[in-house]
Amino acid sequence: MTHTITLTPAQLEEFGRELDAIKEEVVADLGQDDVDYIRRIVKAQRAMEVAGRALLMVPPAWPVGTALLSVSKILDNMEIGHNIMHGQYEWTGDPALSGQTFEWDTACPGDQWRHSHNFTHHTFTNIVGMDRDIGYGILRMSEDQRWHPYYLGNPVYAFLLMVLFQYGVALHELETDRIRTGQISLADKREVLEAIWRKTRRQVLRDYVAFPALAGPFAPFVFTGTMTANLVRNIWSYAIIFCGHFPEGVQEFSIEQTRNETRGQWYYRQILGSANLTGGRLFHIMSGNLSHQIEHHLFPDIPARRYAEIAPRVREICERYGLPYNAGPLPTQFASVVRKIVRLALPSRGSAKPVAAPQSLAA
Amino acid sequence: MFTETSVGSPVRRRLLGLLAGPHGVDRYTELVDPMWTSEVRATVVRVCRSTPRSVTLWLRPNHPIAPLAGQYLTVSVEIDGRRHTRCYSPASRHRPDAEGLPLIELTVARHDGGVVSEYLYRAARAGMTLGLSGPAGDFVLPIPRPRRLLLIAGGSGITPVMAMVRTLQQERYDGRVAVLHYVRSLDDACYREQLATLPQVSVLHACTRGPGGDLQGHVDGGHLAAAMADPDAVYVCGPPALVEAVRRHYPDAVAESFAPAPLVIPGTPVGGRITFGRSRIDVDNDGRALLDQADSAGLTPASGCRMGICHTCTRRKVHGVVRNVTTGAISTGDDEAVQICVSVPVGDVEIDL
Numbered sequence A: 001m002t003h004t005i006t007l008t009p010a011q012l013e014e015f016g017r018e019l020d021a022i023k024e025e026v027v028a029d030l031g032q033d034d035v036d037y038i039r040r041i042v043k044a045q046r047a048m049e050v051a052g053r054a055l056l057m058v059p060p061a062w063p064v065g066t067a068l069l070s071v072s073k074i075l076d077n078m079e080i081g082h083n084i085m086h087g088q089y090e091w092t093g094d095p096a097l098s099g100q101t102f103e104w105d106t107a108c109p110g111d112q113w114r115h116s117h118n119f120t121h122h123t124f125t126n127i128v129g130m131d132r133d134i135g136y137g138i139l140r141m142s143e144d145q146r147w148h149p150y151y152l153g154n155p156v157y158a159f160l161l162m163v164l165f166q167y168g169v170a171l172h173e174l175e176t177d178r179i180r181t182g183q184i185s186l187a188d189k190r191e192v193l194e195a196i197w198r199k200t201r202r203q204v205l206r207d208y209v210a211f212p213a214l215a216g217p218f219a220p221f222v223f224t225g226t227m228t229a230n231l232v233r234n235i236w237s238y239a240i241i242f243c244g245h246f247p248e249g250v251q252e253f254s255i256e257q258t259r260n261e262t263r264g265q266w267y268y269r270q271i272l273g274s275a276n277l278t279g280g281r282l283f284h285i286m287s288g289n290l291s292h293q294i295e296h297h298l299f300p301d302i303p304a305r306r307y308a309e310i311a312p313r314v315r316e317i318c319e320r321y322g323l324p325y326n327a328g329p330l331p332t333q334f335a336s337v338v339r340k341i342v343r344l345a346l347p348s349r350g351s352a353k354p355v356a357a358p359q360s361l362a363a
Numbered sequence B: 001m002f003t004e005t006s007v008g009s010p011v012r013r014r015l016l017g018l019l020a021g022p023h024g025v026d027r028y029t030e031l032v033d034p035m036w037t038s039e040v041r042a043t044v045v046r047v048c049r050s051t052p053r054s055v056t057l058w059l060r061p062n063h064p065i066a067p068l069a070g071q072y073l074t075v076s077v078e079i080d081g082r083r084h085t086r087c088y089s090p091a092s093r094h095r096p097d098a099e100g101l102p103l104i105e106l107t108v109a110r111h112d113g114g115v116v117s118e119y120l121y122r123a124a125r126a127g128m129t130l131g132l133s134g135p136a137g138d139f140v141l142p143i144p145r146p147r148r149l150l151l152i153a154g155g156s157g158i159t160p161v162m163a164m165v166r167t168l169q170q171e172r173y174d175g176r177v178a179v180l181h182y183v184r185s186l187d188d189a190c191y192r193e194q195l196a197t198l199p200q201v202s203v204l205h206a207c208t209r210g211p212g213g214d215l216q217g218h219v220d221g222g223h224l225a226a227a228m229a230d231p232d233a234v235y236v237c238g239p240p241a242l243v244e245a246v247r248r249h250y251p252d253a254v255a256e257s258f259a260p261a262p263l264v265i266p267g268t269p270v271g272g273r274i275t276f277g278r279s280r281i282d283v284d285n286d287g288r289a290l291l292d293q294a295d296s297a298g299l300t301p302a303s304g305c306r307m308g309i310c311h312t313c314t315r316r317k318v319h320g321v322v323r324n325v326t327t328g329a330i331s332t333g334d335d336e337a338v339q340i341c342v343s344v345p346v347g348d349v350e351i352d353l
Helices: A009-029 A032-055 A059-085 A110-123 A149-163 A165-170 A176-180 A186-214 A216-245 A263-272 A281-286 A290-298 A304-321 A330-343 B002-006 B010-019 B026-032 B115-123 B155-170 B192-196 B221-227 B240-249 B290-296
Strands: A276-278 A327-329 B041-051 B054-061 B072-079 B082-088 B104-109 B129-136 B148-154 B176-183 B201-207 B233-238 B254-257 B273-276 B281-284 B314-324 B336-339 B343-351
Touching (some): A009 A263, A009 A304, A032 A059, A032 B026, A059 A216, A059 A281, A110 A186, A149 A330, A165 A216, A186 B010, A216 A290, A216 A330, A276 A290, A281 A290, A281 A304, A290 A304, A327 A330, B054 B129, B072 B104, B072 B115, B082 B104, B082 B115, B082 B129, B104 B115, B148 B155, B148 B221, B148 B240, B176 B221, B192 B201, B221 B240, B273 B290
Parallel strands (some): B148 B176, B148 B233, B176 B201, B233 B254
Antiparallel strands (some): B041 B054, B041 B129, B054 B104, B072 B082, B072 B129, B273 B281, B314 B336
16 A cells, blocks of 8 residues: 655655654653653562562462563563663663663663664664564565565464564574675674673573572472563564554655655654554553554654653644554554565565655655 | 672672673662662751751761762762752761761752752752762872861862861861851851861851951952961862962962853854864864764764664763754753764863764
8 A cells, every 4th residue: 555645845844843843842841750650660660570580489379470570571671671772761861771771681682772773773764675674584574575485484484583582683683684695694793693692691591590490399380480471571572563563554665765864754754664553551551652653763762651642743743744644453453464474475466566755746 | 789798709699690680689679779779879867958058968878988078079969850960078077987877968059040059959858869979089188287277168168178177176186277268148158157166276257248257358368368377288169260369379279169060051053172082182163963073073983873863872971061953952061971963062062982
C-alpha cells in the first residue's frame, strides 16, 4: 500500500517546525516528576528482581518467582534500559540514569546497543540497505529485500529469533550477514565478539550457575524459573519490537530518496516507518512505551512516559498534513506481522512495490 | 566499592559482583537507603538560617571524609530533577580520623538569582540527601603554624577562615590570629557571635554598604594595619576584587577566590575562544556547532547522527555556556554533559575533547 504524499517543500518545513515545537515544549517542562517516575520504576524492577530470585529458591513459589523475574527483566530491558540508554534522562545529571554508562540485564553489551540502535537504527530508520533492523540480517521483512530460496525458512528463522531473542540482539553488532557475504571477516569483528562473549558469559554464569548454586538442592527450580523468565522476556519484547516497524502499511525507503534529508523529511520518514500499539497505561509501561513507536521515533531522547501525552498532538498533525498514523491493538498488529513473515518467505509477485516518496509529486 | 568495605574476601566480593550484575550492588542497596552506597553522600542533620542572606547546614556523610581546614567540598543537590554542583568550604574544624562520621558544617550565602543558594536557603531541611566529593583545594595552613596569622574573608569566605580558627583552637595554638571580615552590613556577618567568644582571636568587621562595624568601606592599607601589623602569613578568601586588593599590599598572600556561575545569556551570537582541553587546542568561536568546529580544527571526536538524536557525541563541557540549537536549552554549569553536534558556544567554552 503506497501513499501519494502531496507536501510541498515549504509544507514539509512547516511540518518539521510544528514537531520541533512539541519537543521544545516537553524539554522545557522536564522536571522532578519525570525523574521521580523513572526512579519508582527502577525501584519496583529491582524489588521484583530480588523477590523473584529469592522466591525461586522456594519451590512452591515457583510460578510467582518466575512471574516476578519475568516482569523485572522486561522492565529492565524496555522501560528502563532502552529508554535510559537513549539519553532520555541525561538532563538529570544523575550517574545512575546516564545513557552512556548504563548496562542492562541482557546479553547484548550496552556500548554495542548504543551504536547499532541509537545511531544506526534511529538515524537510518527503514532505509533498505542501511537499517539492519529490517530483517536483522536473517529475515526477509521487506519486499525490497531480494528474494532467495534461503528465505523459504522465514517463519522458522522468525520463530527461532523470538525464542532466542536475547542472543539474537546480542549478536546484532557482529553483522553476521555481512560476514556471510564476505564483505567483512570475523577477524574484523574480533573486539565486538570478545565484548559479546564477556557480557554473555557473565549473564549465563549469574542466571544459570551462581543463583541455582545458591539454592543448593533446589537448583533445578531456580534454573528452570530463570530460563522461563528469560524466555518470557524474549517473546514479549520480540512481539512489541516487531510490531514497531513491520505491520502492514509501514513504509520502507531507498538510499537515493533519503539523501540530504531536511528535518521535515526526516520526521516524515520516521512517522511512515513506524507503527503504534493501542492499550492502557500498564500496557504502555510494560512495552517500555514502544507502543508509542511513532512518537519514540520522532523524539527518541525525551522521557518515554511523555509519549502518551503528546500522541494526540502528533496524530492531529498527521491528519492535517495527510500522513497515515498506523496504530492498532497488539493482537491485530502482530497478526499482520506474522502474515508478512509468511508472505515474504515466498518470492514477491511482479516488481517490488514502489517505496513512498518523501517529496512532493506536485510542484 | 561499597562491597569492599562491607564484604570480606576477594572471592566473596567477585561473587557478589556477579550476582548483582550488571548494575552492581550499590544500585540495589541505595534503593533501601540512599546512604548505603560507595558514592559519598551526606544527610542534612540540622539547618539554621542565622542571617537573612545565609543558611547553615550540618551534614553527616556516609563515608569518612576529613577535609583540612580551608579545603572545599563539591556538593551536589537535586533541584527539580536536575543535579547541580557547587563548591563549599566547610566551617567545621579538621577531624583527622573522621571516625564516627562527625558532622560537616557548611554555610551557604545567597547569591541574587543563584539557583543552588536560593534553593538551599528556601528548601534545605533535615533529612535531605546531598552528594559530596573532594576534599580539594590548596587554601590550607602550613605546618608548623605561623606565629602571627592574618585571615581576611569577604562574605561567605568566612567559612574556610572559621575552619582554620577552630582547628587552631583545637590544637591549642598559642600564636596570634586576626580575622578581618568584609560584609555588606553587620546583619549579614555570619559567625559573628562565635568569633566574639574566641579569646585569642581578634576580630574586625568592615561594612561595605551599611553603617556599623569596626571599619567602613573596602579594603585598604589602614584596614590591614588595624587588623594586624607584620603578619607572618596572610590568607584571603573572597571575591576576586578583594583578593587583588589584598595582594597589592601582601603579594605572597595565599588566596582562594570564587565567583557565582554566569547568569546573563546574551541573545545574539558572541565570539570567544573554544578550548579543546584534552587536545590542547584553542580556536576562535565561529558560531557553528562544537562538533563542526572540532572537525575543522582537525580533531575526530566520536559522532553519530549529527542531529542531536543519538547522543553518541556527548562530551563533558568543563566550563562555559552553550546553547542546544534543537531544543533551545542553555547549559551554564561546569562539568555538564552536552551533545556537541547541536551545541553552539556562547562566549568562551572549554570542552573535554
